[in-house]
Amino acid sequence: MKRFSCPVCYTEIYFDNSTCLECSTQLVYDSAAETFSDLERGTGAQACANRTVAGCNWRAEVDSEFCSACEHNRTVPDTALPGNVTNWRAIEQAKRYLFYSLLRWRLPHPTREDVQNGLAFDFLADHEGAEKPVLTGHADGLITLNIAEGDDAEREARRGALGEPYRTLIGHMRHEVGHYYWQVLVHDGARLQAFRALFGDDRQDYGDALQRHYAQGPPNDWRQRFISGYASAHPWEDFAETWAHYIHIVDSSETAHAFGLSLSGAGGEDVELDTNPYRRVTFAKTLADWVPLTVAMNCINRSMGQPDLYPFVLSKPVEEKLGFIHNLVHRRF
Numbered sequence: 001m002k003r004f005s006c007p008v009c010y011t012e013i014y015f016d017n018s019t020c021l022e023c024s025t026q027l028v029y030d031s032a033a034e035t036f037s038d039l040e041r042g043t044g045a046q047a048c049a050n051r052t053v054a055g056c057n058w059r060a061e062v063d064s065e066f067c068s069a070c071e072h073n074r075t076v077p078d079t080a081l082p083g084n085v086t087n088w089r090a091i092e093q094a095k096r097y098l099f100y101s102l103l104r105w106r107l108p109h110p111t112r113e114d115v116q117n118g119l120a121f122d123f124l125a126d127h128e129g130a131e132k133p134v135l136t137g138h139a140d141g142l143i144t145l146n147i148a149e150g151d152d153a154e155r156e157a158r159r160g161a162l163g164e165p166y167r168t169l170i171g172h173m174r175h176e177v178g179h180y181y182w183q184v185l186v187h188d189g190a191r192l193q194a195f196r197a198l199f200g201d202d203r204q205d206y207g208d209a210l211q212r213h214y215a216q217g218p219p220n221d222w223r224q225r226f227i228s229g230y231a232s233a234h235p236w237e238d239f240a241e242t243w244a245h246y247i248h249i250v251d252s253s254e255t256a257h258a259f260g261l262s263l264s265g266a267g268g269e270d271v272e273l274d275t276n277p278y279r280r281v282t283f284a285k286t287l288a289d290w291v292p293l294t295v296a297m298n299c300i301n302r303s304m305g306q307p308d309l310y311p312f313v314l315s316k317p318v319e320e321k322l323g324f325i326h327n328l329v330h331r332r333f
Contacts, residue, residue: 087150178243
């Protein structure tokens with residue numbers, strides 16, 4: 001994530017700000033210009049229609065009442081029900097982080113008004129008496145998310161029940177959109193042969209693979225080949241988990257770069273995070289910076305009595321899969 005400043009008083013502001021806390025300027029993020037504007041002083045910017053109810057601080061697109069992120073919403077929660085607004089606001093915040101990355105890379109993201117299987121979101125709530133709970137998932141460009149995930153306590157309970165080391169709204173968004181981009185960039189982009197060489201044969205039955213995973217768990221050696229236990233369930237899930245992780249790495253690395261972070265290595269060599277990872281030609285440089293950064297982050301967390309911020313190990317096969325994602329994103333095939 002880049003650093004931002006108020007367009008009026010130049011005080012540092014954050015990506016989530018809708019008001020400058022120093023001069024009270026009403027802010028709106030322009031996703032095309034990648035900067036914040038003054039909403040009220042002659043800039044011509046129009047706020048997204050979801051600004052009040054969902055806390056969206058982005059500028060509406062031309063000829064639309066919604067911003068480039070919110071215009072992909074197909075179903076939103078009933079705001080008259082208790083808790084729905086709070087959960088929806090948290091979900092929309094995570095979705096804006098997702099779209100920040102998609103737009104930085106100029107990745108295709110048509111709406112369903114543009115193409116039949118365009119990218120869309122259903123944010124749904126469980127209803128009392130329903131036979132089945134709402135399950136988070138992806139199908140033909142439509143991403144469904146149970147808005148209960150917007151509640152920190154509920155999400156943590158689910159993380160513990162599933163034995164996951166990491167479960168966040170941003171992670172959900174990045175994972176599920178990975179399924180969409182598998183279809184767009186791999187399947188429709190004629191990259192299946194290269195994909196199968198690294199991730200495995202996607203033609204194996206997906207339903208059977210998930211049943212087997214939930215019944216038996218991941219293989220004992222999954223850490224040697226996959227970024228997570230769930231990634232071992234099926235090549236599609238391996239791709240989505242790796243896709244999400246690639247965005248984690250790039251966006252976190254950009255934040256370190258934006259703050260001018262440098263690290264002193266144990267061997268006396270300094271690691272200078274001085275290159276924008278969103279624009280790097282090779283993934284190797286990003287990875288060379290990322291590993292010592294994660295060591296530092298984990299050590300800081302341990303000093304505070306907290307669990308590791310980055311509980312992952314990047315094996316060689318995982319690094320190769322991340323490189324594949326990098327090449328897809330930067331159209332280097």
